[in-house]
Amino acid sequence: MVQGLSRELIALRVARELHDGMVVNLGIGLPTLVSNFLPSGEQILLQAENGILGYGRISDENFDSDLINAGGQPVTLLPGASFFDSAASFAMIRGGHVDVAVLGGLEVSERGDLANWYLPERGGGSIGGAMDLACGAKRLIVAMTHTARGGRPRIRTRCEYPLTAPGVVDLIVTDLAVIEVGPNGLTLTEVAPGIDPDYVQSQTEPHLHRSPTLHEMEL
Amino acid sequence: MVQGLSRELIALRVARELHDGMVVNLGIGLPTLVSNFLPSGEQILLQAENGILGYGRISDENFDSDLINAGGQPVTLLPGASFFDSAASFAMIRGGHVDVAVLGGLEVSERGDLANWYLPERGGGSIGGAMDLACGAKRLIVAMTHTARGGRPRIRTRCEYPLTAPGVVDLIVTDLAVIEVGPNGLTLTEVAPGIDPDYVQSQTEPHLHRSPTLHEMEL
Amino acid sequence: MIEKVFATPDDALHDVPDGATIMFGGFVSAGSPSNLILALRRRGTTGITGIANNIGLGDLLDVLCEKRQLAKFIATFAIRASGGRASRFEEQYARREVELELVPQGTFVERIRAGGAGIGGFLTRTGLGTVVQEGKRVVEAGGVEYLLELPLRADFALIKAHRADRLGNLQYRYAGRNFNPIMATAADIVIAEVEEIVETGEIDPEDVGTPAVYVDRVVRCDPVPVRWEG
Amino acid sequence: MIEKVFATPDDALHDVPDGATIMFGGFVSAGSPSNLILALRRRGTTGITGIANNIGLGDLLDVLCEKRQLAKFIATFAIRASGGRASRFEEQYARREVELELVPQGTFVERIRAGGAGIGGFLTRTGLGTVVQEGKRVVEAGGVEYLLELPLRADFALIKAHRADRLGNLQYRYAGRNFNPIMATAADIVIAEVEEIVETGEIDPEDVGTPAVYVDRVVRCDPVPVRWEG
Secondary structure: OOOOOOHHHHHHHHHOOOOOOOEEEEOOOHHHHHHHHOOOOOOOEEEEOOOEEEEEEEOOOOOOOOOEOOOOOEEEEEEEEEEOOHHHHHHHHHOOOOOEEEEEOOEEEOOOOEEOOEEOOOOEEOOOOHHHHHHHOOEEEEEOOOEOHHHOEOEEOOOOOOOOEOOOOOEEEOOOEEEEEEOOEEEEEEEOOOOOHHHHHHOOOOOEEEEEEEEEOOO | OOOOOOHHHHHHHHHOOOOOOOEEEEOOOHHHHHHHHOOOOOOOEEEEOOOEEEEEEEOOOOOOOOOEOOOOOEEEEEEEEEEOOHHHHHHHHHOOOOOEEEEEOOEEEOOOOEEOOEEOOOOEEOOOOHHHHHHHOOEEEEEOOOEOHHHOEOEEOOOOOOOOEOOOOOEEEOOOEEEEEEOOEEEEEEEOOOOOHHHHHHOOOOOEEEEEEEEEOOO | OOOOEEOOHHHHOOOOOOOOEEEEOOEOOEOOOHHHHHHHHHHOOOOEEEEOOEOOOOOOHHHHHOOOOEEEEEEOEOOOOOOOOOOHHHHHHHOOOOEEEEOOHHHHHHHHHHHHHOOOEEEEOOOOOOHHHOOOOEEEEOOEEEEEEOOOOEEEEEEEEEEEEOOOOEEOOHHHOOOHHHHOOOEEEEEEEEEEEEOOOOOOHHHOOEOHHHOOEEEEOOOOOOOOOO | OOOOEEOOHHHHOOOOOOOOEEEEOOEOOEOOOHHHHHHHHHHOOOOEEEEOOEOOOOOOHHHHHOOOOEEEEEEOEOOOOOOOOOOHHHHHHHOOOOEEEEOOHHHHHHHHHHHHHOOOOEEEOOOOOOHHHOOOOEEEEOOEEEEEEOOOOEEEEEEEEEEEEOOOOEEOOHHHOOOHHHHOOOEEEEEEEEEEEEOOOOOOHHHOOEOHHHOOEEEEOOOOOOOOOO
16 A cells, blocks of 8 residues: 555645745644644744734643634744734734645645535534635645545545635645646646655546656655 | 803713713814813713723823824823724724714704815815714714804704715704704704893704703703 | 622623523633523523534533524534534534524624624625625625625623723733624623623723723623633 | 844835835824834835825824825825914815825724725725715615725835834834724835834733734834824
8 A cells, every 4th residue: 555644744744835934824633733843943923813823832731721722722822922803813814914824625626726624424514714714825735635535536626525715725735745736737746755646646636737846755 | 242152161061961881982172172071970981083992181291192182182091991993993983882972063954964074165174083983973962153153054954065974963062052953853952041042043044943841051 | 880790690691581692702712701601501591593603612602502592503613524522512403403604714703893893794705606605795896706794793792801890891811812802892782701800990001902881791700611622 | 033123214114116105104193103204205205105094283294295205195184174384285285286085084994904804895884975975886785875995005004113022013002003003914015113122022922912924124213202283
């Protein structure tokens, strides 16, 4: 069986997209792990949509129910943090002041449509802040496994699940590959160590252009 | 010559409309004087649209350019005061959280239209917060002289000056009278001491109903 | 002076009628008015339309499902796509015993802000091209299409702050702000649960998060420990 | 770390081009970025579209009329119906040498908030049935008619706060807030004049009025004494 990246390594690869001075919102689930791999010596401000800019690591010491991130996890604060209410928080998100949002995905289409909130086979799901983050962030990175259980490709010609937002995804990072979403469709730019580009294509519904600089991820 | 109320006595009469627990915005000019006549022992919160709730008297001691009311005058703070930005301030005003606004007037029509921002003969005027206060306050009191220079009635069948807002005035307090604005037009409820109701009518363009309880103001 | 301090959460809710529309502040465990929620359960008010960011997610709102006090809920997060044991709300929703309106979180809080700020509606891109668009007007402005979203108000708002003064000024703490200051502007009667009540003037005017004008009732309660375990 | 601290107001304005749209915070004397305004006069930038609550009213903005740097101004208060000596702006406006768009103050600040918050427009009753309505769409919502007002943004916002940290967090003082925190969200480049710059972490997270994300440049200046004398 082909062995792709672990969740931690997907998070590590996503973290390489984040640079000094950026404001970044990490969605619930896998994206949360990205906070463990932020580049050191660079100032990256993590935004939690429940009203914190500049939180640090997830920490259970001195649990305070009023000091949590958007996933409900207790967090520490970095120097220069600030608090604000939810209207101000979504003004920040919707107004394009978040440089990068990293969200989990259920499906991404070749046009960059994202479906990540509703799972028809469970008949359940909630919107939370996902639609606003998907529409508002300057750059949207989706971090997910390349296929769902049973091998069903998550990267699809068009999404079958209810959309979070149409045409919003900029970059897809999976356990198998890094794929850019552009006006001409999807471009495979990196493969996970030991993964063949043909194998990535076989696990992907739409055609993947291959970048002239296609290479193995450096982790 | 008939002698109506001084500006101070108009302000005193307006102050009688204000009661415990009310949030009140006093416009620039004559309305500002109302703050000198607030009922003692009652908690009335003065709102300044530049972002203060709970300011006190106008005071020149220790002038601080950051502690002014909406007329630019230095003010003191009462216990329980708070500061907020202009978006929050006008959310408070537009959202109907100000119980009473007291504004100056150039003209008021019998339907309660208010004109108070533009003086055609000077070719000048500015809107400031007047339109929002006129539309947003739960109750709008206009304090003004009954006639303009030259004896031109300010209370008119319809306003000739550009409107601040249509159909918003609840009560008019002038140097000559107190007049209620209702669905059936204008009702004279009080006259200034020594002023004859017929004289008030002669200085007013539209017909004034006379209240069954019409009486002289108690000052 | 108007007396705003109530002795118990139950007193503060004395006139909440069946069928009321009620907002609840809080985001998961932060700034959730847990004592007021428990008092509302004791009161037994039925036919409630609830408005809160989340239910059954580190909050105590799920207790209102024990005796089926909720007729409808407006939320951003109520039904999970994955995870453990279903909440009572999820069970009742699965049986269609309670109605649910899911709203994107930014639209949710902006609708409440509009309700409090006298804004008749606003244009947002959020939800365009999704199920959220259903039944809504699309308005073009500046060459771009937007959804027209409408204000949201309630009969009561139950909120949580850190401190209050007797006049009704509220001070928040950390991420306990969230929806509380916004909901405080958008309900006919606003009831705040706080950890401490001080004399008027003791909260620095710079630190007031909700000005007194918005608050009708204040009740001091020991906070209920809540925590979301996923 | 991105360096946001500039040595002088003139340095902070180094790239403001002719024809720029510029917001100025402040309400009369409170929270007005006087040092930045004086630096803009020294710079001599022309063809400016200015956006500020007031001009010639206890602010220093009128100095921008000395060399006719303003092409247009968007304000709530610029021309007086009464009072003393005319401002330079009033004189130039009387000769139609400068364009003026008067906006009701609540609509003015809400348009700026919309510009910063990704809101494509909003509905307000303010201005209905007045000259403010001219050229605007009337939209019905919930059985009530409203004006549709559109967002306002700028290339630069020049604002004033009390303190900043090196990261760009701002703390305000008293009624010095006014339009400053809102304008900080609605311009491509935000330049803040402050009385004190401290190390990152020295401003309590509870006291931050404008989070660092909104601020591009910070400059420490002694405040210029300003006062409106009517």
